[in-house]
Amino acid sequence: MKKVTWGVLSTAKIGREKVIPAMQKGQWSQVGAIASRSLDAAQKVATELGIPKAYGSYEELLADPEIEAIYNPLPNDQHVPWTLAAARAGKHVLCEKPFSMNAQEAEQLREVAGQVHIMEAFMVRFHPQWQRARELVRSGALGELRTVQAFFSYFNRQSDNIRNRADVGGGALYDIGCYAIVAGRFLFEAEPLRVITLIDRDPEFQTDRTTSAMLDFGGGRRLDFTVSTQSVPFQRVQAIGTKQRLELVIPFNAPLGGTTDLLLDDGSQIGGVSARRETLPACDMYTLQGDAFSQAVRGETPLPYGLDDAICNMRIIDALFKSDQSGQWEQV
Incomplete structure (x- = not known):
């Protein structure tokens, strides 16, 4: 072809x-x-x-x-x-x-x-690490998936950087919060019903430099996340079920052409020392x-x-910004 x-x-x-x-x-x-x-x-x-x-x-x-x-x-x-x-x-x-x-x-x-x-x-949705994580959720290996937790951060205070310009869509929620939202939607295979958020804005740039949020997917399921453009670089996604906890190691900036890891932990030993590591094959997710x-x-x-998927993600971001203004839960 x-x-x-x-x-x-x-x-x-x-x-x-x-x-x-x-x-x-x-x-x-x-x-x-x-x-x-x-x-x-x-x-x-x-x-x-x-x-x-x-x-x-x-x-x-x-x-x-x-x-x-x-x-x-x-x-x-x-x-x-x-x-x-x-x-x-x-x-x-x-x-x-x-x-x-x-x-x-x-x-x-x-x-x-x-x-x-x-x-x-x-x-990220095409990476074997994410595909395998969803496969494990679907299989029931985690039991009932109750919570997805995500953290994603980097440090950038460059005044000329586009990520620090509010007028063109800079800030943590637009730039990296969208990944956390997609992680919840991808693993729950559902859409949130309502959201609530807490935002800290940079006094100079007026962009959200740290945003935390909770998304209610109904049935006791929720996504909790924090994203920041002014914190030490770090990223993790955890999916916590009634039987096991699944952790995606380097979920968003996975090494291109390198292997990635998932951790599965049944909680039998404190501190996650009982976690089982599963290594996924090397790939380039952009390819x-x-x-x-x-x-x-x-x-x-x-x-x-397609287009409906993209619009849905923007509706969630809209609701999160609205919640910041109202200080209340907002419907998606």
């Missing part, structure tokens, strides 16, 4: 360093062009990464008839406008997270729903994500996650 030819909007770091090299290794994906508002910048990256074509505008890339799918790693406030433009041009779109600034903005893409494939780029999307473009498999 002919590989799907991708175009990339912008020379963003995540594209240069992670996504493009990974997709170039794919069985179903190839990167045919990259665009920047600076032709020199686009040509420089194209030369470094061996991309055949470079464009000095996004419009030129979208007009290229050889490009079938677009990867959109632009700043958060530009996700919907350029995803919509690409879809109108007949291109399938893999858009970086968070999908939009709010659910209402994401709803604009209903206009092109059904015409092209659109998916939010949560690469797996690109190939899964490309296979859907070729009609080989259904698209695993």
Whole structure:
């Protein structure tokens, strides 16, 4: 089967360093062009990464008839406008997270729903570590899954960093809280009914630098998480059931091309010393994500996650921000 030819909007770091090299290794994906508002910048990256074509505008890339799918790693406030433009041009779109600034903005893409494939780029959902974790939950190995707990943090106070700009969607909840939300939705295979949150904002940037939240999935099930852009780097996801506890080690930034681990603990010894380690094979989750999307473009498999999934994630984020203002539980 002919590989799907991708175009990339912008020379963003995540594209240069992670996504493009990974997709170039794919069985179903190839990167045919990259665009920047600076032709020199686009040509420089194209030369470094061996991309055949470079464009000095996004419009030129979208007009290229050889490009079938677009990867959109632009700043958060530009996700919907350029995803919509690409879809109108007949291109399938893999858009970086968070999908939009709010659910209402994401709803604009209903206009092109059904015409092209659109998916939010949560690469973790394609990693064997996450797939195995959900398999264990489904099998009943944990008993009844009651609680998912997540922590994700890094330290960044650079004033010129886009993650510290509130006007374009910076802050902990948008940048990494979305991963914690997806972890709960992925493992419970359900949607939260209501949420409550506590936010601490940076006095200079006005972004949320530490956000904690509880999401009620009904039936006694809940997701608890804390994310921070100004704490020591750390990440963990735990799924706690009536029989066993499952821990995903390095769940969000798993080493590309390296093995990953799950820990299972039945609580028989204090301190988790009884935990059993399960090692998952080496992979690149960005390669797996690109190939899964490309296979859907070729009609080989259904698209695993679509527009409705992305809009649902934004509704949850909207409710969390609303809860910060009201100080109360908010319905999703």
